[in-house]
Amino acid sequence: MATFNDLNLHPALLQSLQDLNYTIPTPIQESAIPLLLHGQDVAGQAETGSGKTGAFGLPLLQSINPDLQQVQAIVVVPTRELAVQVRQELKQFGKMIKNLKVSAFYGGHSFSQERASLSHPPQLLVGTPGRLTDHLNRRTLDLSHVTQVVLDEADKLLEMGFEEELDQILSNLPHKRQTILFSATMPDDVKELIANSLKNPQFVKASANAIPDQVKLVGIKVDHEKRKETVGQLLQSINPVGTVVFTNTRIAADELAAQLQEQGFAARALHGGMEQKDRDKAMTLFRNGTTQVLVATDIAARGLDIDKLQNIIHYELPIDAAAYLHRSGRTGRAGKSGTVYTLATPRDEKQLRDWEQVRMDEWLSADKLTAKAAENKTPAVAAFATLYISGGRKDKISPRDIVGALIAEAGLKAEQIGKIEVQDRMSFVAVPEAQSKSIAAKLSEGRIKGRKYKIQLVKD
Template identity: 40%
Template sequence: MTAPTLTTATTPSRFSDLSLPESLLNNLNSLGYLEMTPIQQQSLPELLEGKDVIAKAKTGSGKTAAFAIGLILKLKQSDFGCQALVMCPTRELATQVAQEIRRLVRYQQNIKVVTLCGGQPIGPQIGSLEHGAHVVVGTPGRIQDHLRKKTLSIARTSTLVLDEADRMLDMGFIDAIENIISHLPEQRQTLLFSATYPEGIKTLSQRFQHQPVEITVESTHSHEHIEQRFYHAENTDKPAMLIKLLKHYEPESSVIFCNTKQECKKVGSELYDAGYKPVVLHGDMEQKERDQMLVRFANQSSTLLIATDVAARGLDIDNLAAVINYDLSRDPEVHVHRVGRTGRAGKKGLALSLHTQREQYKLDNISDYLKAPLVFGDPKVLIENRQPEPAPMVTLAIDGGRKHKVRPGDILGALTGDAGIAGDQVGKINIFDFVAYVAVKRESARSALNRLEQGRIKGRKFKVRRL
């Protein structure tokens, strides 16, 4: 097996520059996909030639569309066996990837994409697979369960995608990945996407890829729109310093990174006691609770999300105002990856990091990685007399979902029809199998709750509660 090669060829810039079917180009156009992102420019020509690819790319880079276009062009509509398998580290990422593939492939009729993730009943998944699936997207553990039960066959799969492979290794999925790959045919295209290139990724590539093309988009994230500040605080002073920063900067939305789930819980308690209403993501949560936390943060019912790197992986939050590193990462590349979640699409971002005296080596590593001196903030100039502002939205949970045929339009109609609340008072609506969440502006929350409690959705009464 030869070493990966780096691409240097001239790259196309628009999807129309590639030899894609007109129906796919029309669909891409309707989705607003005209110009390719750097990762798409470099990887798509290689993918379309059927080459194995190892690409360094993060969430939000456009990597999903790159590998999705590559795999859907190879699908045989008449064959309902699994032709493409996409492995992701978390259910959230798998759901996002499956949705993106469905959007991109809608120009074709009867292409079935099935999501297989843990934290959900296996029975309905088995039922879905009985009717066949062209593309399977899922987490390694649950994919392995289906292989063991013989409810999934990947013996004819021609494309394998390992998405966010570094995080799957971090989460201990290596044995499951190896086991799954042993069920795949030798002749296949293997695509490996990873935000970082630790040693384990190189080993994975050497073992399971054939003459892969290596693609790296320079700079994992442009930091020109991000204001970075580092503040000194010893461990006992960190909670107070965090609150000072929140009161001074007042970011509209922040992800606060901790290195362990225990620290996440502790910081959540400290902030709650200080009058904030954070949501916390950690590995001990049931999937339903995890979904609820993510929905509340994404729909602005909570402005603070506390998470570890693993728990936050796969989240693509729009317009994130600030990233706060309560704990510095041990890896400068991970630090840059965290910070790169703010200041996207030309918007201004803010990155605040706490450090202890003993973490000077981490600061040196970050400075070396960024090839720039770090800027240190002065705690004395922080204004602390502001009280926490409540989040602008409130989430209402409805005990009816996809399985009850509830759609976003049904909920919107129940809230706004016949002298209901104004449409501009309603925010994001998220529908899961057995529950739906709707965000409403805080000032309309009581009226909205009363309306849903007293009214009907799809002609039925559903229990409703305020989160």
Template identity: 40%
Template sequence: MSTQDFSSLNLPQAAIDNLNSLGYKAMTAIQEQSIPLAFKGHDLIAKAKTGSGKTAAFSLPILNKLNIRFFGVQALILCPTRELSAQVAKEIRRLARYQQNIKVVTLCGGQPIGPQIGSLEHGAHIVVGTPGRIKDHLRKGTLVLEGVSTVVLDEADRMLDMGFYDDIETIIQQTPSKRQTLLFSATYPEKIQQLSSDFQSNPVEITVESVHSHSQIEQIFFQVSRSQKNDATYQLLLAYQPNSVVIFCNTKQACQELTDYLIDGGLSALSLHGDLEQRDRDEVLIRFSNQSVSILVATDVAARGLDIDDLQAVINYDLSRDNDIYTHRIGRTGRAGKKGLALSLYTESEKYKLEAIEDGQKQPIQYGDMKKSDNSGENLLPHPPMTTLCIFGGRKQKVRPGDILGALTGEAGIPGKSVGKIDVTDFSAYVAIERAQAKTALTRILNGKIKGRKFKARLL
């Protein structure tokens, strides 16, 4: 862990104070290695995983050189998914709080293009988005990149996996040749080297050892037949009782079938895959991260950028085809010094994948016995502690978290400690409420007012 704090950087005092207030104390390894180089204007190719602090590593240099008086796009950040784009934009806004009027615009598919065009007409300093939608704006002429001085390719390996190479090329060709290009990737396949040689000039390479120490994560492998997988997953959930778990499947179909199987068995589960509409994806992620649902069944692409701090366990329903992806999946548990648990199912024909995992970790694999995990449903998983209340009003109706909290807790309302995370999106707000208080909370919203207005609401 780094011991260097942010005051060692050449940042204004207001920026340091803001970082302190956000809980940024010592720099992570990726920040310590990349920020000073980025400040000097170098192109970077950095190997870093989700959770390593890479958003701040590229955002602070961008914010440091912004010309706030110029309302043209000065930095462009490309991300593989809408979720990651939203997460990056949110973090940049937090990091930028020490300066007035910095405008960050998110441009992603799956959302109407009209409001995005409106936002761009008012000017933007930083654009964060997915390659497809950014290309749409360039084609329409609603986005101009000739003032861009920094381009960031975040999770570049995933963008290449999703087939975005040509889109990235088209976009970067519309930025000035004299620009800084920062490339971040969790893995380092050949295609990344190709991307770098096409779009970067003399990049400095940085590799940070995985932030997750595998000694924190107990990994157990169970051999099953393909037809046993759903039942085996169910048994492992009952045997280990995790209060938050992500289960990885390689296909959307497996994802949906397993979710249905678990729900039929009385468990609280949601699935996250590429076929979901944007609103549904947002809702799934919000309900999982606010502890209203304890099991999330996901594909790798859909779970990319999923940042849940306190994940008790990861289950590999399907083993990934790639050891780096396996490492990335299990690295979502056992964070911040906590113990983690990674349970993996494999079939007879997948034994070769286990050898690759052993080689990658340079330590023998621990095998489990499904028979010992079978407790024949004696104890069901406890219900998640929270329920989500969805209110049909959001940012566009000027609804803020504080207004909702006031409406729920004011004048002999429900106790403040019964209200959990509040997420406000453009047109809806989602509030985590302790189960016992859920119906009371719903009644209060339906019978009361938020900011003097009545809103519809329902429990999810």
């Protein structure tokens, strides 16, 4: 079995991988990285969670010139959430590379801030098609130095209707370049995109099954009109922390999240009808454990990569088996266990049988679930609340600074402090919910790295 040391990666990248406790490449990384380092065009079939960001990201980082302050590689992704996630992963991989700048451009983000940042361009740019073409149309983005382009989740890019934007982006790139494409599925339109955009591509493929073996799949037989009631009973019968419930519509997500809140669960909706700041807030609170349950449409299925995601619940079946696998594959990452629950009406049961690649390990009746819920009548209360801090990376604040301030100013112990997220101009930290008001008050009176910042509890 190969290790990252066998893949001829630069010492700076190997050091970052070691710090992240990544020692053995995933199958898609082992297949793709040598080809990409040799400059070949690659078309890869791989699910989110297979390690594909590392598969294309490590060769990109190895190939750029950090002393040249120009956009040298772009990664095109279908959603804002994925743009933010890919940028963060690339920054982690490249943290030992001096003068490296990685940016993400996407709708809902300040265009003027993006334009200003291009006065000192990133070497690596991650972006959504609409925002990238917006920059091209306004002549604010220079792609003349780009030598590598990645089309990530190509099936989703085409499914969302970005074909014209992709054509425009590719036509603005130098003819001599390396083109990389990753897609979870390979329908005809993706194959056509490969034929038109890649030169003598090498094909690599990860396992077709998006659901890891260590994930348990449980079917719950339910009448259509009792689905909402059944979700509440299911969450009451398990530890609800780290659960994503998938719905097919925004209305269903909002209604179900509201009902779960009434039942005492820390639940939030996530869908494309929300403002970007509200979507970011929902994701932040879910990642750090303040929100137990995220009720989401399929916008979250692509690129949702959360360490502590324990349970997936299919409130409604998606349109096809591929979408079901995408949703279900969000749990059981990196060898961890997880459970996927599927609420199934008699009609849904027939559909699941028709999807041959979908297995079901166990079936439960609604009556059995009701009995389980009765044994555990009190939903688990979220252990954390989240503090907002009005300073971030641009203010030279690091997670270590926040930990130090919470220990010095609020008297916390390091093990009491939850997940910390430091963004450009703001930060978020999870703290014990029972002490959260006192902690916020003490931190407001104190200082972080010698400066006072606005501190407040994040509320609905």
